[in-house]
Amino acid sequence: MSEMITADLVDLDLSADTKEAAARALAERMVSLGRVTDLEGFLADVAAREAQMPTGLDGGIGIPHCRSEHVTEPTLGFGRSAAGIDFGAPDGPADLIFLIAAPAGADDAHLTILSSLARQLMNAEFTSALRSVDDAAGAAALIRGDESPTAAPASPVSEDSAAVSGTASTDAAADSTAPVPGAVGNSSAPAPGATDGAPDGTSDAKGGGRPFRIVAVTSCPTGIAHTYMAAEALENAGRENADIEVVVEPQGSAGFNRLDPAVIAAADGVIFAHDVPVREKDRFAGKPTVDVGVKAGINRPAELIAEVRAKAEPGEVTAAAKGGGTPVERAGEPGEGYGTKLRKWLMTGVSYMVPFVAAGGLLIALGFAIGGYQINEAKSVTEHFDWGQVDSWGALLFQIGAAAFGFLVPVLAGYIAYGMADRPGLVPGFVGGAISITIGAGFLGGLVAGLIAGGVVLGIQRVNIPAPLRGVMPVVVIPLVSSIVVGFLMFVVIGKPIASAQDALTDWLNGLSGTNAILLGVLLGLMMCFDLGGPVNKVAYTFATAGISVAAPSDSAMKIMAAVMAAGMVPPLGMALATTIRKKLFTKAEQENGKAAWVLGASFISEGAIPFAAADPLRVIPASMAGGAVTGALTMAFGSTLRAPHGGIWVTFLIGKPFLYLLAIAVGTAVTAGLVIVLKGMRKTTPEGVAKAPEAPATSQTKEPVAA
Incomplete structure (x- = not known):
């Protein structure tokens, strides 16, 4: 430097x-x-x-x-x-x-x-x-x-x-022999991968013959500070023990340098100190493993080294054989309850599904815009495509979007299983999701299939497998057995009841009218604005997109989609309007963010309000929820419909009763802006004092809501 x-x-x-x-x-x-x-x-x-x-x-x-x-x-x-x-x-x-x-x-x-x-x-x-x-x-x-x-x-x-x-x-x-800052390795320790005293590479967990070798991976959400602090702490702890050798692979936000496979092969144990999933984790399969959060790697590295050394004692069943350390567990905190893990499993699936929703939905919207609402009845473009005919291009876009939409339920199920059981859960999860579509179980079936697939894989992984067979388990045995079990359950046991429940839900939505529809709009509006792209927001959004992902969505499903998108546009638009009307209540940084929030809100990107919510959650979030509830209620009352799952004002041509729809958004935006101005104006700090601050005054305890 x-x-x-x-x-x-x-x-x-x-x-x-x-x-x-x-x-x-x-x-x-x-x-x-x-x-x-x-x-x-x-x-x-x-x-x-x-x-x-x-x-x-x-x-x-x-x-x-x-x-x-x-x-x-x-x-x-x-x-x-x-x-x-x-x-x-x-x-x-x-x-x-x-x-x-x-x-x-x-x-x-x-x-x-x-x-x-x-x-x-x-x-x-x-x-x-x-x-x-x-x-x-x-x-x-x-x-x-x-x-x-x-x-x-x-x-x-x-x-x-x-x-x-x-x-x-x-x-x-x-310690006068401590290395200089930033130094890696120990001049007195053998080079990584060396077989000092053990030419055959065999392990001596008790320290005889050669050092006990540990490989470690560290990572944190930003992939910067804590990632490298944990790496340094583990390396320092290893240097303090003459019979310990620690080699660390920091997985930072700019990528990572993979450990030499020979170093991993020669390792006696593995430490994962991370808050995000370890990339290419299969490289470490079959070795005694300690799996903790990144802060544990910083605060108690010596304990982790002692723990992994104890696990390497003869007869110890490895973490890989036990199936421990799923993506959700690795990204969470110790002692998390089942309810928290369940929510994270579901949100893992939803987060991977959303890009398919956005891409597929916008392609379908473009297809409707170019070819009209009857484009869904067009012949396949493989049978008829005229380069000079507009309808052919509309049919092409619609059919590509429909293909993308066809992945929604399999991707949802597959990545729910992935969140539970890592990569081995993908195959049975995708299979279960595809079966759900085949039998008409839809979105609900995908949720259940993903949970079943993850559970089945975790059960198989807990079987104590002989070491020679562990190499074929992830690629042959687990996919085969879990797919058979999931397929049997979905086809024969629970698929039909779930399909019946899906039909009942559809009938209920189709029967909504009057007060019930308005109350549903209020609820969806509150959910969309509660955490601005976080789990609650995604539940409401997924509920809406599931309704229109079928070939012929019902009128009620399209009303729900309209209410959800309108409410999700309100928070950033409300903040943009507030920063325009009363600049002195906002810092210069917030005023700049307010300019961008106009475009973000208009494009249905609720996360545009996150900088404001992070800086002042007790005022911004309630104001956003109030505006979202008003917009959701008005949209349902007006009977506006929407065929696209994304796009904001750019898909106005697909909105039923578009002028009333835009009116509902304008009213909600005004409610949010007015309320946040009133709440901020009640602060003891004078407007002038706030205006002098160069940045958003984020409180030290405030965490950003999870964005999509």
């Missing part, structure tokens, strides 16, 4: 008391050096990133960062705060603040800075030296790696920060 930080970018007496002020102070130094061309524009980009997820890390560290078109070259600023600044870390305020600025599109530079810095921050000597260094040039040299950290008397800053500096072992700080 020799070109990324200089003494001019260091402030050892940072007086800011908020993260916004801290970012501004460090950004001003970047502006003065010509590395940032537009201060307010850059700060708006920093605020947008901060609104997505807090950038505070355990140990008194804050790492605000972003990519921005206002940055001319990768730059790192450093500030030290005596009082501490809240960046949203669970263990309290940060006294070491790093502002990372990368040019737009410079992913490699951005991630290189973050990953390298994250590794250094796991070295207690490094953070201690930063807390005690007394000149800016020395701090810059430490961060660049020009100087190695040495033990120094604790300054007042380091004493004040002692309570929050526990992410790295204090023993490491006292």
Whole structure:
């Protein structure tokens, strides 16, 4: 990082008391050096990133960062705060603040800075030296790696920060042989894949003959800081034991460098420290495995090493044989209840299904627009296609969209099973979903088929399989046996009752009218605006798209689709209108987001309101729900219909009673904008004070709703 930080970018007496002020102070130094061309524009980009997820890390560290078109070259600023600044870390305020600025599109530079810095921050000597260094040039040299950290008397800053500096072992700080920050490996350890003392590569779990070899994978949702901090922590813990060798594969957001297959083959155990699914997990099949969240890799690496070593004792059944560590379990928290896991399984299927809905639905909409509503009765384009005939092109688009729609239920079922049982669940899940369509069980059948497929695979995986047969289990035995079981249950046992329930639901929807229809519109509107693209939003959306995914959707199903899309457009449109009417109630970053929200809302992208909700959820979400409920009720009352599952105002030509439909959206938008203006106006903070803030004031505990 020799070109990324200089003494001019260091402030050892940072007086800011908020993260916004801290970012501004460090950004001003970047502006003065010509590395940032537009201060307010850059700060708006920093605020947008901060609104997505807090950038505070355990140990008194804050790492605000972003990519921005206002940055001319990768730059790192450093500030030290005596009082501490809240960046949203669970263990309290940060006294070491790093502002990372990368040019737009410079992913490699951005991630290189973050990953390298994250590794250094796991070295207690490094953070201690930063807390005690007394000149800016020395701090810059430490961060660049020009100087190695040495033990120094604790300054007042380091004493004040002692309570929050526990992410790295204090023993490491006292170890004069500790590696320099960012170093990987151990000069005293054998090279990865070596068979020191064991030419045949056999394992000695008790440490005789050669080191106990561990391979590990680390990953986090953003694929940046925690990913590399966990990697460094595990490597450091391995270096502290002469008979332990740890090789880590960090799976970051810019991809990952795969471990050598020979290294994996020679490993005695595996550690997965991750919050997102491990990519290409099958490479590690059959080995004793410890599967935890990424923070466990940071906070207790030595315990994880001891645990995987204990699992390698003779007679231990491996995690792969037991079927542990499904995608949902790997991405969740320890001790999650069955209800939480069930919701995540279902949402895994829905998240993979939504792109098929969007692509297929828009193609069908274009087919209707070009060829008219009778285009669904056209001959197959394989039998008749005239290059110069408009109707032929309409039929082509419609039939491509219908083909995409045909995957909805199989994809839903397949990825529900995947969420439960990983890749082995895909085959029986897809088979069960296809059978559901064949027998008329539809969307409900797909849900049940996915859950059954995942359960069957988990049951098979729990059978203790001899080691020589484990290699053929994922590709032969599990797909064969699970498909037979799922197919039998769907065709013979539960398929017909589910199909009957699907028919009953359709009849009920067709019979909705008057007050019942309006109440359903209110409920769907509330759900669409509750979490802005999250699980509740997706339940309502999936319910609506399932109704129109058939060849001839009913009038009631198209009314429900219209209500859902109209309500989903309201939150971003309401925020856009509010930022236009009362700018002083919103920060500059929010005002910029409001301009984009016009287009996002008009295109039915509810996530356009997320930056506002993340910054002020107690005002924005209730206001959005109120506007969505009004819009849903009015749309159902007006009797507007919609044949396309997506598109916003761009598919107005497919909407029944389009003027009343647009009126319902306008009324809901006005309700949301008016209510959020009233609620924000009631705050004790004056409008002028709010306007001066450069970024969205995201609270440290607020998490972004899950987007599609």
